[in-house]
Amino acid sequence: MGLTVPLIDRPLLKDVASGTSPGVDVAGCANLCIYAVGGVGVSAGAVTIEESHDINYPGAWTPIGTAVTFIVGVAAPVRLAGTAKAIRARITTPVTGGTASVYVVGR
Secondary structure, eight states: OOOOOOSEEEEEEEEESSOBOOOEEOTTOSEEEEEEEEOTTOOEEEEEEEEESSTTOOSOOEEOSSOEEOOBTOEEEEEEESOOSEEEEEEEEEEESSOEEEEEEEO
16 A cells, blocks of 8 residues: 655745735646645635636636635635646735735645
């Protein structure tokens, strides 16, 4: 029985209060888990995970599900089953009182 290694395991956004991550190629991943982590002092803020057909697509990306609220000290998971070509994280409610991070793991 071998170790299952993720195809992707990286931050999308790190210690930010606003912004949008670059697109990340997740083709080949049948399952993704996104972790939204609020830093010390965060009192508000939310992130929306979006998808597109191209990591460099300049137009409007499509939201996957609903926005996830950042919670201090909690790695709130969002599990996505199915396939996508590219995803990104966009802060849709500015983070106040601190910063937040978003990570993706996929297999």
